[in-house]
Amino acid sequence: MKVQRIYLCENSIEGIFTAIYQAWSSRYGHANIKIQEKNDMGLYSNFELFSEYFMVETDLTLVTKVSRSIKEKISDEAYQMVYRVGISNYKGKADLIYRFLIFGFSVGPKILGHLSNEIVGQIYKINRYVSNEVHHMHGFIRFSEQENRILVSVIHPKNNILALIAPHFADRLPEERFIIIDGNRKIAVLHLPGKSWVLIGLPNYSEASYYQYSSKEEEYQDLWKAFFENIAIKERTNFNLQRNNLPLRFRKDMTEFQS
Amino acid sequence: MIFQEDMTIQRKLEILSDAAKYDVACTSSGVDRKGNGSGMGNSLACGICHTFSADGRCISLLKILFTNECIFDCKYCINRSSNDIVRASFTPQEVCELTMEFYRRNYIEGLFLSSGILVSPNHTMELLLQTLVLLREKHHFNGYIHCKAIPGADPVLIEMLGWYADRMSVNLELPTADSLRELAPHKKRKNILKPIRQIQLRRENEKEYLGLPNKQILLGKSDIIDSDMKEVISANTSLQLYQSTPKMKRRFVPAGQSTQMIIGATKESDYQIMSVAEALYKNFNLKRVFFSAFMNVNQDNRLPSTEEGPPLLREHRLYQADWLIRFYGFQTKELLSEEKPYFNVLLDPKCDWALRHLEMFPVEVNKADYYTLLKVPGIGTNSVRKIMMARKNASLDFADLKRMGVVLKRAVYFITCKGRMMYPMRLDEDTITRQLLSDKKQLPHGVDQSITYKQLTLFDDFNLNFNVN
Ligand code: SF4
Numbered sequence: 079m080k081v082q083r084i085y086l087c088e089n090s091i092e093g094i095f096t097a098i099y100q101a102w103s104s105r106y107g108h109a110n111i112k113i114q115e116k117n118d119m120g121l122y123s124n125f126e127l128f129s130e131y132f133m134v135e136t137d138l139t140l141v142t143k144v145s146r147s148i149k150e151k152i153s154d155e156a157y158q159m160v161y162r163v164g165i166s167n168y169k170g171k172a173d174l175i176y177r178f179l180i181f182g183f184s185v186g187p188k189i190l191g192h193l194s195n196e197i198v199g200q201i202y203k204i205n206r207y208v209s210n211e212v213h214h215m216h217g218f219i220r221f222s223e224q225e226n227r228i229l230v231s232v233i234h235p236k237n238n239i240l241a242l243i244a245p246h247f248a249d250r251l252p253e254e255r256f257i258i259i260d261g262n263r264k265i266a267v268l269h270l271p272g273k274s275w276v277l278i279g280l281p282n283y284s285e286a287s288y289y290q291y292s293s294k295e296e297e298y299q300d301l302w303k304a305f306f307e308n309i310a311i312k313e314r315t316n317f318n319l320q321r322n323n324l325p326l327r328f329r330k331d332m333t334e335f336q337s
Numbered sequence: 338m339i340f341q342e343d344m345t346i347q348r349k350l351e352i353l354s355d356a357a358k359y360d361v362a363c364t365s366s367g368v369d370r371k372g373n374g375s376g377m378g379n380s381l382a383c384g385i386c387h388t389f390s391a392d393g394r395c396i397s398l399l400k401i402l403f404t405n406e407c408i409f410d411c412k413y414c415i416n417r418s419s420n421d422i423v424r425a426s427f428t429p430q431e432v433c434e435l436t437m438e439f440y441r442r443n444y445i446e447g448l449f450l451s452s453g454i455l456v457s458p459n460h461t462m463e464l465l466l467q468t469l470v471l472l473r474e475k476h477h478f479n480g481y482i483h484c485k486a487i488p489g490a491d492p493v494l495i496e497m498l499g500w501y502a503d504r505m506s507v508n509l510e511l512p513t514a515d516s517l518r519e520l521a522p523h524k525k526r527k528n529i530l531k532p533i534r535q536i537q538l539r540r541e542n543e544k545e546y547l548g549l550p551n552k553q554i555l556l557g558k559s560d561i562i563d564s565d566m567k568e569v570i571s572a573n574t575s576l577q578l579y580q581s582t583p584k585m586k587r588r589f590v591p592a593g594q595s596t597q598m599i600i601g602a603t604k605e606s607d608y609q610i611m612s613v614a615e616a617l618y619k620n621f622n623l624k625r626v627f628f629s630a631f632m633n634v635n636q637d638n639r640l641p642s643t644e645e646g647p648p649l650l651r652e653h654r655l656y657q658a659d660w661l662i663r664f665y666g667f668q669t670k671e672l673l674s675e676e677k678p679y680f681n682v683l684l685d686p687k688c689d690w691a692l693r694h695l696e697m698f699p700v701e702v703n704k705a706d707y708y709t710l711l712k713v714p715g716i717g718t719n720s721v722r723k724i725m726m727a728r729k730n731a732s733l734d735f736a737d738l739k740r741m742g743v744v745l746k747r748a749v750y751f752i753t754c755k756g757r758m759m760y761p762m763r764l765d766e767d768t769i770t771r772q773l774l775s776d777k778k779q780l781p782h783g784v785d786q787s788i789t790y791k792q793l794t795l796f797d798d799f800n801l802n803f804n805v806n
Binding site: 188191192193194199213216217218219220221222223229231247249250251252253254294298300301302304305306308309310311312313314315316317318319320322323324332333334 | 346347350351354355357358359371372373374375376377378379381383385386387388389390391392393394395396397399400435438439441442443444446480630632643646647649723726727729730731733734737740741
């Protein structure tokens with residue numbers, strides 16, 4: 079029996095695709111290989127005994143090769159789905175994507191119809207989970223206006239979804255300068271009127287530096303809170319239903335729940 | 338008339354959102370409209386919930402009345418002229434400012450503008466129209482707008498408004514003409530149906546401007562249609578209001594119409610209510626019929642008391658049935674009849690129907706057609722779609738169904754996989770009913786889960802009183 083090989087990679091689509099390329103081309107046998115991504119803390123979750131470890135350096139030319147093969151040999155839709163799994167917080171996503179692609183390269187675009195296959199089922203499930211969070215964020219994001227009329231929003235999503243949220247707001251607020259910050263990952267989307275949005279790193283981000291409200295801002299926050307209070311029907315009060323629809327974890331970033 | 342010139346916008350907003358809270362609106366099944374690169378706003382067909390209020394309902398739109406002044410005296414309404422309450426009115430500018438500033442901060446998906454009747458229906462409609470024109474033309478607002486049409490207003494005003502709104506609604510208020518005469522003496526059912534008809538015809542006339550194709554599946558023509566409806570439909574409505582379409586890059590009421598009925602203020606049965614809803618869908622091409630559990634806000638003893646809470650469970654069952662009619666190919670007369678005019682309090686309408694049609698079950702999941710699968714309790718439209726796709730590649734088993742979102746707890750009594758039931762069981766109505774009732778999901782969210790069978794059976798069909806926690 080061969081010794082199991084574990085490829086350790088960066089927690090990103092690029093890292094995972096590089097690892098998949100290297101694992102594949104090693105011809106060591108898919109059954110003897112595992113791919114593991116770093117966790118959010120930048121560490122690897124569990125070391126296994128009797129395994130050989132390979133550290134994967136992200137390599138963009140390999141990434142392009144893998145993306146292209148997925149689109150050509152499976153489908154664009156499959157690529158989208160893999161991408162969403164890649165930005166999810168699912169532990170073991172790198173290996174799941176690896177298994178999915180092994181299957182996909184053998185059956186082609188038909189793979190998405192194999193709903194009763196466990197790996198495919200799992201890929202769908204994570205996709206729903208990520209898409210749900212994106213959809214939630216479209217509604218739950220709150221902007222506050224700063225002195226210079228810039229709109230700022232801070233969110234703490236579970237999945238790394240800024241790039242999936244940005245197009246919606248760029249389309250909706252074409253004439254605004256806005257910034258959406260992922261407070262956990264210290265990255266942000268920046269949008270300027272007439273330009274396309276960009277993703278930037280904010281290594282020095284701290285909550286405090288982004289609250290220089292404009293003179294009108296607090297007035298609108300108060301108006302919104304007043305509306306929020308008055309629109310509820312007291313006789314129908316139902317906090318269970320409210321919590322089901324709007325999980326507590328979103329609320330700390332939402333104006334109407336801040337005192 | 339007292340205009341509160343000195344009232345702050347905050348105070349106005351408090352009063353006029355409080356007064357609008359009983360109106361139901363929803364942005365979904367709306368329109369897809371990309372941003373146009375300038376101005377502000379776009380619109381998504383799926384709708385977006387921006388937050389949820391303490392009653393658990395979605396907040397998506399800035400839902401306000403333009404004014405709570407009213408010359409009418411509808412018995413069920415807090416704004417009726419005979420009430421001594423603080424009155425307030427926005428100006429069109431104030432509504433625009435609130436909408437734009439809320440929208441920029443992503444508080445809302447758009448505006449829902451309703452109104453009491455100030456001076457006259459025409460005067461009120463003119464104010465609403467002025468507001469919408471300002472929003473669209475001056476502020477370049479491109480987000481979602483739902484606006485009420487005021488019955489009795491000049492058809493020209495209704496037509497104009499339709500070019501600025503995404504959705505329009507005229508509230509039917511009560512299911513029958515008799516009830517309306519009793520509780521809303523100033524309103525006439527025909528006057529409510531007329532603008533609904535006008536908007537319907539205009540939309541159908543502007544085929545190329547129609548919104549999304551209706552995803553609803555409504556089978557058959559409605560044979561339950563009352564005399565008012567017949568008269569309004571057969572009347573010669575002239576659509577020559579505008580010889581040519583106004584020069585606008587907009588469509589006419591692209592998200593279609595909705596309406597609303599108050600449930601439990603009057604004596605109509607579920608059967609009557611659902612029949613009216615079905616007739617509205619089929620004959621007036623409505624997108625949504627909303628039900629609003631009656632609240633006796635005026636403590637008026639001529640109306641049923643709601644001291645122990647509004648009839649929420651009844652409202653819930655009506656919505657479930659409404660869903661079955663719009664998306665599952667059911668018809669009212671399959672679900673209810675003169676002899677059985679009320680929904681089962683304990684079971685959702687689909688389970689209830691299936692139990693009365695056991696001769697049609699069990700069905701084989703790997704073979705049954707789309708509509709047959711849709712009628713199985715515990716299987717929804719999404720699961721059916723997945724089943725149809727997956728069974729092309731493999732023959733499905735119960736574990737697969739579970740993964741596809743089928744609620745096995747409910748479905749097992751009605752299906753086989755590869756010719757077998759999940760486990761051997763007796764298929765008689767009593768046994769299955771007992772099993773299904775042990776599933777607390779039968780009750781809507783938030784209804785006290787510790788409620789006992791005995792308490793439930795005590796509910797009286799006319800006034801389902803229960804507390805929500
Ligand atoms: S017309 Fe409308 S606002 Fe006026 S009393 Fe009747 S329901 Fe209320």
